[in-house]
Each structure stands twice: as C-alpha cells, then as structure tokens.
Amino acid sequence: MRKFSLLALSLVFFLSACAPNFEKQNETVQTKEKVEGKAIIPKYNISDSYYRTILPFEPGEARGLVVNNINTRYDLNEFEMGLMRIAQNSFDTEKYLFREGQEIKEDEIRRWLNRKYTKAQLTDKKIKEAKNTGLNPVDTGKKGEPSSPIYLAHILEHDYLIKNDKGNVTLGGVTIGLALNSVYYYKKTADGDTFEQKIPHSELVREGKKIAAEVVKRMRNMKNLKNVPITIALFEQASKSSVVPGNFITYATIDEGSAALNSWEKVNEKYFLFPSNEAKNAHRDDLTAFLNFKQDVEEYFPNYNGVIGRAFYIGDQLQDLNINIPIQFYGKTEGIGFAQYVTGLVMEHFPKYLSVTVSVTSVDGPEALIVRKANETEPFVHIYQ
Template identity: 35%
Template sequence: MKKWLGLVILSCLLVLASCSSNDDSNNKVIKNNTKGDKEKVTVIPQDNSKDYQTIHSKTPSQTRGYIGYGVTNRKDIDEMEMGLMSLSKEHFSPDKYAFQEGRFLSENEIDGMLGRKSKKTPNGLNPPLGKGSNVQEQAMNSPKELSYVLEQDYLTKESDNKYKLGGISLAISFNSVYQDKVMDSKGQTYDVDVDLDTSKVKADAKNYAQKVVQRVRQNKNLKNVPIFVTLYLEASPDSLVPGYFFDKAYVGQGNSNIGGWQTVNQKYALFPSVSAGDKHKEDEQSFDKFKSDVQNYFDNFIGITGEGYYKDNELSNLTFNINLKFYDKTEIVGFTQYVASLLQSKFPFDRSIPVQIYIKSNEQPESIIVKNPDMDKPFVHVYHQ
C-alpha cells in the first residue's frame, strides 16, 4: 500500500511539474558550482512550511533508482530517502533551502566506494576477500559492511530566477546481513548469506564515513560545500520494518575531516514480535488489544501487523496493515468504518500518536484510515477500482 501511495504522490508531483512548466515564473535556473553551464528546472512548491520545495529537472539523476543495487529491502530504501531528508532540516532549513535528488556523485564514483579493495579495484572501501578454499568461503570470511552512499542536494536561491548548490546530505548505509552472489574463475556463482556483528559494523562505520567524505571531496563540484553525514544500519532483507539511523555529523565548507558525532536515537518495532515484547511490553499489549477488537468484526481470519516508530525512546508514529478476503464492496465499507470507530472509542494507544491504517484484500489496497492528533475524526477513504 505504501508503495502504491508513493506512486500516487509521485504522479501528483509530476502533474504539478508539467503544469508549472507552462508558467515562466516557475522556470528557474541552476548554476553549476564549477562551470558556466546552466540548467532550466521547475520549482515545485511545498505543501507546508515544514517541507522542502523540490527542484525538478527533465534530465534524470545519474543514480536514479541506483540505490537498489546496494539496498534490497524497499522498507530501507524508503526510510533512508525520507529519513535523510527529515534529518537534513537541522542544517538545511526548508526556509532557506530547496531539495533536489543527488546529481553529483556518479554510478562509477559510488561503485568505486562500494567495491572490495583488490588489484582490479584498488579504491574499494570494502575489505578484500578473506581466507578460504573457494570464493564463497573467502567472501563469507570477509563480509562487505558498506552497502550504499545516498546523496541528496540542497540548493539556495541566489536571485529571483537562479539557484545554486548550498550543501549535500549523505546517508551511508551498512549491512546487518551480508547477502551476495559471488563468481569463481570458472563462472560458477555461489550464494553468500552472513549475519554480521552489528556492534562491530557500527564501530567500523565512522572510519568508512571518513573515507567516503574524503572521496566525495575529490568531486570537483563538491570540494567546498557543507556536507551533512548520517550512518544507517539496514534491516535484514526480508524484514517487515526498516533499519535505522544511528549517528550523524556535520562537515563544514571545504573541510574533509569529520569532527564530532551525534547519536541518532530512533528505531522501528514490529508488532507482534519477540523483540517488541521484550523492549516495548506495554505497547505490545496495546497492540494485542487493538488486534483483538479488529478481529471481533469477522469470524474468518484477519491478518494484522503493526509498525511503531520510536524517537528518543518514545512511540511517535503507528502504522497498521490489515489484510483479509472481502467478497463485496459493502463489506469493505462496513469494516473500514468499524476500524475507524475503534480509533475514536476504543483505541488503546495514546491519542497524541499519529496513526495510519492500510486495509487490503489479497494484498490489493482497499481503504486507508488516517488519524493525526489535530483531527477530530479520522480521515477515511475507500478505493474505487
């Protein structure tokens, strides 16, 4: 459902961009930091002052969609992209900066960092193959830790019709599970699957980040701009909740050394799960109560999972996914209204927590319910297909 909603939002943005492009007042120019080249773009206004204006170019980024090369879990991709944008507001305020997808680091530059250090790839930041009688053992004995380097650009308005790069943000991601396919000299491929020691990965991450920043500074367009750096630990490839950011740092204009690091205290919990029961017992019990109330509506099985977002150890957002087989549209309408009524009358969580509920039938989206703290009643929408 989230992916479907994302496509809808993206479509809306593209419509805005296409409409705006006919209005000369919205056509802006981006100046390259090191060349005289200029590029016409469209500036898409934000929904509210807390969000960024978006710089839209008809020329796609060199690394558009490339994150999937290093990060395989869609949950992690979404969290890295949106989480990095959110964290970036601390240094690149939406009042002064506009957002643009990363356009300066190329696929070759990113590949150069993600590769293993070897004779063929001497600039690779991941460790060389380890000991072993074959390439599979060698890879497993020396797993890759660094998985991706995500770039986001933040631009400042220079004049009425000109924008220039004001800073970049980086999300440097690391594996908690190393999964790969390796090939021997005869062309035979082998699967690699290794659970990593996350304490070691986090300890190594800062050293990787320092090398990444030094490598980024070699890009002629990024020699002098401020760099906001974040470190992200991926979830396992099949996880139903994303990983999390765990450290951040700011590198000043022209500097290549990361000074002090700050801890980022935010994580996700899956309900129901052993981990949530151990770390968030009261919230797990509240989830069980809500699940029981939802399942009272039908005699047949209703699958329900929850995703809790914790910031500074406080539950800050809730997402529920409900899946069951419906036989007609009126069932969907009635069930959706029933679940919405539970948010009003019997919801066991704190009412100040934003809630999103996605209802599906055979994994197809049927309806959505949203309740924010400032809303008297939940927003309810049933899809008509």
C-alpha cells in the first residue's frame, strides 16, 4: 500500500539518502575555536550524505552577501549543497563536523569581490592601498563601457571541525566555493537598461583558476588557516533567467601547510530542464520517459501543459528528477485523487534506480509532495492540510 501522511513532516527526513542513524547521543565537547567554550554535537545523523552541525549554530561571515551576489535561488541551493558534496572527497561525514565559514571575515570577502583599482581610482574612491584587494580585473574602459567582465560573484566558506581523543573540537579543514559569472550584467548609466555579456566557458575557467590560487595564498597568511587542508572549487552560475541551477565544474585540494594547488579534478555534474532542446540533444531517452509522464498527466487535465522537470546528472547518469506541477483544484478530495493518480504514473514511467520528487502546487500553496527514492518499491506521499 502507498503511504499517505497528513502530518506536517520536515522535508529533510524523507529526502535523506539513507536511513537515519539514531544510535548516537547528544555529546557535549570542548571547543578550541576562537574563545574556549562548550559545544554540542547532535545525536541524530539523518544521512551519510550530510554532516552533523555543531551547536550552537554560528551563521557564516558572508551570510548576508550571498543573496545579492547569486543570480537565482536555484544557484544558491546548488552552490551550498554542491560544495558540501565536493567536501566529502576530502572530509569524511562520520569524522568531521560542519560549521558555516567563520575564518574569512565579511569585510574581507566584500573587498575581495571588488575589482582591482588603479592608483587614480583609489584616489577618486578615497580607498587606501591596503584595502585594494579586489580579485576581479581592473576596469580601464570608459564610463558605462567596462573593459572586462566581473568574473567572481561570490565566495563561500565551509568549515569542517574534528574532535580529538580529549574531547576538544578544532578546525580540521576548509572548503571554499568560488561562484563565477557565466553572464556579466552591467548598466551604462545608473538608471539605464541592463546589458549582458556572455563569458566563454574556457575564459571563465582560466580566470577562476587564477583567482583560486590567489585566494589560497591569502588564506595561508591567516593565523587559523596556515596549516589546515583546503579544498577550493569553481562554480559556474546560471543566468538570471534560468530555471535550473548552474554547477560546479572543477576543484583542487591543498595539502596541510602548503599554498600549492594539487591538480584540478573535473566535476562531471549538470542540471537539465525537461523539456528543452538541450535535454533532447543530450539525453533523449530520459526526456522521452518524462514526456510520456507529462502526456498522461495532461490526460487527467486535458487543457493543462505546465509540467516541468529539473534533472540532475552525474556524468551521463540521471540521478535525481524533480518535477513541478502547478495546478488549480476545486476541492481537497480532487487534490488527493490527483496525487494518487500521479503517484501511479511515477511508479510506471521512471526506472527504479532513479530518485523522483513531484511537487504539486496551486495558487494557495503546496498541495501534495510525492517522493520515490531510488530502489524503493513504496513512494512517500504527503497531502498538505
């Protein structure tokens, strides 16, 4: 039988990659970070895909900057979660604890995101040379006609803490995400139209690697970051109009005490919009399965064609498919019947190895959520009240 839940459950529990590990108890430890004090390690580890977060929670230094610097909420989510996936190549989820970035201060990040200034520009802006630490190229063009794009949009730091035999928690490693613009937006006048300049992928990668080397060099000059291992990754964010997120493209590790980057490793991940010509050219069979599903949904509502999907690939293998169905119901029982129908379609059209999530929404908000995890025979269905 399919499972129907009428209780408000936290999304994070049923989206976890495997069964929660509830055997551990809350653990109080001594932290050596900044000012000594007590911290709590949560007893629940909801998935091997996530890190336990040390408590009390400390917001990241750059928390207030990310919304302004990242183009879409899709990019924002993928930038954070993708960086955590990359971290797992270096920092074991069973061994390390997660903390939002605390080492690179907000003011420092703000300055790094600026352009580099000429001496004349420093005088004009009344900025001291010591603060001229922008990682984006100097603009020597005329007003409103930039000579070069802004490549670096945002810097995200994640800290990974480790507990020793004496119960002390210290910084064990750091990951840095560099969000790079695939499209540079600028205005010729303050109140004028916004212009776009597409940045070639090869140029973006080349400049991103240069920026990464400089970031690591600067980190090694910081007291707490002199010796810890570092992983740094490049994220190519999508355009502002995109309905799918960008993706990480490459990462490098830096050994303890070193400022030299090891060889760059390719990150073979990408999102596709279903349906789209790009998906048709790259993954025709997967798109066909989605279109058959979409067609059957439209048989339930013949005048409706708003089904869209966001497909996540690692290499050529489809890993997750998130489908959104915005529709208007005239009663709760109609919504329940539709959820039952769509659940059957999910089980019928998509292979067992694929994780599928379907969100059914209306103008009143979320109506139903259907989750079929990979290799599971029974889906989870939640009807919102």
